[in-house]
Amino acid sequence: MHIVELEEIYKNYGNLQVLKNINLQIEKGTSTALAGPTGSGKTVMLRLIDLLEKPSSGTVYFEGADANESSKTRLNIRRQIGMVFQKPLAFKASVYDNIAYGLKVRGIKENMDGRIKELLELIGLPGYENRNALKLSGGETQRLALARAMITDPELLLLDEPTANLDPISKKKLEELILKINRESETTVIMTTHDLLQGQKLADRMVLLYNGQILQSGTPDQIFRKPKNRFVADFVGIENIMSGSIESSSNGLAKIKTGSITVFAVTEKEGEVHFSIRPDEITISREKVQTSARNTIQGKVNEIIDTGSLIKLLVDTGELFTVFITRESLNELNISIGTSIWLYFKASAVHVF
Amino acid sequence: MNEIIQAIFQAIELIIELDPKLIQITKLSLYISLTATLIGSLIAIPIGGIIYYYEFWGKRSIINLIQTLYSVPTVLVGLFLFLLISQQGPFGFLKLLFTPTGMIIGQILLILPLLIGFTITALVGVSTQIKELAISLGASTYQTIITIIKEARYAIMGTVILGFGRAISEVGVAILIGGNIRGFTRTFTTAISLETSRGNLVLSIALGFILLSLSLIINLLLNYLQGKD
Numbered sequence: 001m002h003i004v005e006l007e008e009i010y011k012n013y014g015n016l017q018v019l020k021n022i023n024l025q026i027e028k029g030t031s032t033a034l035a036g037p038t039g040s041g042k043t044v045m046l047r048l049i050d051l052l053e054k055p056s057s058g059t060v061y062f063e064g065a066d067a068n069e070s071s072k073t074r075l076n077i078r079r080q081i082g083m084v085f086q087k088p089l090a091f092k093a094s095v096y097d098n099i100a101y102g103l104k105v106r107g108i109k110e111n112m113d114g115r116i117k118e119l120l121e122l123i124g125l126p127g128y129e130n131r132n133a134l135k136l137s138g139g140e141t142q143r144l145a146l147a148r149a150m151i152t153d154p155e156l157l158l159l160d161e162p163t164a165n166l167d168p169i170s171k172k173k174l175e176e177l178i179l180k181i182n183r184e185s186e187t188t189v190i191m192t193t194h195d196l197l198q199g200q201k202l203a204d205r206m207v208l209l210y211n212g213q214i215l216q217s218g219t220p221d222q223i224f225r226k227p228k229n230r231f232v233a234d235f236v237g238i239e240n241i242m243s244g245s246i247e248s249s250s251n252g253l254a255k256i257k258t259g260s261i262t263v264f265a266v267t268e269k270e271g272e273v274h275f276s277i278r279p280d281e282i283t284i285s286r287e288k289v290q291t292s293a294r295n296t297i298q299g300k301v302n303e304i305i306d307t308g309s310l311i312k313l314l315v316d317t318g319e320l321f322t323v324f325i326t327r328e329s330l331n332e333l334n335i336s337i338g339t340s341i342w343l344y345f346k347a348s349a350v351h352v353f
Numbered sequence: 354m355n356e357i358i359q360a361i362f363q364a365i366e367l368i369i370e371l372d373p374k375l376i377q378i379t380k381l382s383l384y385i386s387l388t389a390t391l392i393g394s395l396i397a398i399p400i401g402g403i404i405y406y407y408e409f410w411g412k413r414s415i416i417n418l419i420q421t422l423y424s425v426p427t428v429l430v431g432l433f434l435f436l437l438i439s440q441q442g443p444f445g446f447l448k449l450l451f452t453p454t455g456m457i458i459g460q461i462l463l464i465l466p467l468l469i470g471f472t473i474t475a476l477v478g479v480s481t482q483i484k485e486l487a488i489s490l491g492a493s494t495y496q497t498i499i500t501i502i503k504e505a506r507y508a509i510m511g512t513v514i515l516g517f518g519r520a521i522s523e524v525g526v527a528i529l530i531g532g533n534i535r536g537f538t539r540t541f542t543t544a545i546s547l548e549t550s551r552g553n554l555v556l557s558i559a560l561g562f563i564l565l566s567l568s569l570i571i572n573l574l575l576n577y578l579q580g581k582d
Contacts, residue, residue: 050489071494079491089486092504101500105492148490 001064003028003156003188004049009058011044011212018044019212022058028155031182031189033199033220036209037235042192043086045209046158049190050083079106082149086161088141090133095125098133098144102152119147122180124173139170146177150187157181159191163198178202196236200224208232226351230274233353239322240277246270253294253347260318264294265350273352279324281349284313285342286333293344297321301339304330315343357554364558375559382540385453385527386520389460393468393520394513396461401472402498416473422466427525430463435529451532456540459526464516471515475508476501507581514578518571522564 004026011019019041026032034042047053048060051067051074060067062077082102091098099116103109120126123143128136136144142162149157159178163171179202182189193199199206200220207217215235216228227233233241244258246269256263256275265275288296299317306312311330315321321343325333335341367375404415436442438449438458449455479501487500502509524542531538533547541564548557 052485052489075491075493078489081489083489085482085486085489087482089482091483091486091500092506101487101492102490105487105490105496152491 001028002026002061003063004190005061005064006045006048007059007061009045009048009055009060011041011048011053012056017212019048019055022212022214024207024214024217026156026188026190028188029186030205031178031203032191033203033206034190034192034209035194035196035199035206036215037194040209041212042194042209043160046083046160046190046192049156050081050158051078079152080155081158082152082154082156083158084142084145084149084160084162086164088138088145088165090136090141090144092134093132094129095120095131095133095136095144096129099148099151101148106152108152115151116147119151122150123147123177139166139174142166142170142174143177146174146181150181153185154187156188156190159189161192161194163193163195175202196224208235210235225278227276227353229353233274233276238276239279240282241274242276242319243272243274245272254352256350256352258319261297263297263350264347265352266348267350267352269352275350275352277321277345277350279312279322282321282323282343282345284315284323284325284329284333284344286335286339288342289344291344292346294347295343295345295350297343298340299343301335301337301341304335304337315341317343360554360558363555364562367555367559368562372559374556375563377536378539378541378544378560379563381453381538382521382542385456385540386460386517389457389464389520390513390517392457393461393464393516397465397468397516398472398502398509399498401469401476402502404469405473405476405501406494406498416470419466419470419473423470425463425466427463427523428529429525431459431525431527431529434459434462434526438530450530451534451538453531453538456527456531456538459530460520460523463523463526464519467519468512468516471512472509475505475512478508479504507578511575511578514571514574518568521567 002025006022006024009019009022010017022045034045036042044053048055051060054068065073067077068074091101096116099119100112103112116129120128123146125140125143133141133144142165146162162178163174166174175198178189178191181187191202203220205217206220206223208215208223210231216223216232223232224236224238227236227238230241242258244256244263247255247257249255249270252266252268254265254267254269256265256273263275283293297317299315299321301313302316302320303314304311310324311327313323313325313335315323323343404412434455435450438444438447438455449458483504484497484501487497492500522542524546527533527540527543528546531540531543533539533543541560545557545560
């Protein structure tokens, strides 16, 4: 059974439509990242799932039952969910009382001290019980928030941009913690993020939102390798996106003309298409060599960018290609701006959409 | 002029000597106003919490009305209650007129709007994010209201102190409902007005000093609590 299901959800604030026809099912034990630019509706979706808001139309199901049936069902379901808000937030009380809150409102008293001690160790704040929670740093408060949400062993953990306000070190710590929680306690996690790499790191599944609509959902691999449309491709930062028309195709091998170059690709599509080639699928040489790669294209190095670990080349073949090489290759091949080089990539490396 | 200075010194003497009359009036005043503040707070804070939490038709008007009543003249409250509990009034049978209990009820009525209104203001001062935090952590409506009251505790304590300040310094209810009966319903304010009109400045000034000290303490407490927020 799905732990959460959103069915034909619409959400309006006055005349502003923030969610449009959202249909989404979340499997138990999985980790999902809702990704998209600011204002795409991620947070509203999370708030609908936490039952802090009701949809304008459509239904939110929790473990198969209508979650908004009555205020009592809402309370019962909310007590199976833990939520961490984007802004680090604490009650005007001690760290202990902050973490204990969820247990207290549920009337659970057993082994409270032990649980809190355990959680404080997990979040890296051992011995912080009696500290004033308002005096913690942003990163500490965010980890406290995670502990506060975790103490009741929720079935579902919701995280709204959990690392947005954190420094890199706190961010890394929190990410590791989220992974650990999802893997070890099999808690279902839904998080929002505008950071796709974070989504890729932490989630089994990514849901891409834009303008209140789901553009694509799938594994991070699917999203990064097979973007459904130009927008997704641009958003996920895919390099080497080009457009052209399919001239001819036989046995699934298509010939795409962009106007300046011809590219072979494996696709069943016809007519006008977009396509992309991941930079790491492209190999280069100074002199033309015989390879099994179907696509062999010559171009001139336009720009050489040192990204730290790798060197990024922008190669003008009529279309602009991005290629990554190591510093050793750069020296070995003696490449400088204006050098003419050959690019090779397989027809199967061309993703057509 | 000399007489006044002399009276001031004699008043200080009275205070130092712990004059029984002075002590009796102080005790009674504190008893009536503290009780009124305590009961008033127990009524006002939950009502404030409910008005704050729920959205309902006419909420804004109710809050406006409450705020208007902050500055209702104390004699008007006295008169209103007098009409209710006098012999001919609907609650005359309770025989509350000219009793400390009647005065307590009057002072409760007097400070209730202020207590409710400032409680609402204190709760509004707590961010909605805290409210949502409580809800998302599984708090029921009742638990959420309690949590928000706890968050606003210093501001609410300030409200209670302010209510006490209005109760102890009022004269309208004390005189109309209490009747200024010596040893029974005579408080700071009624004693001062009576003794002054009688020309007994020493006792008036002594009572004035005590009332002033109380105001000072109240202000210091308020400042302290505001610093906490």
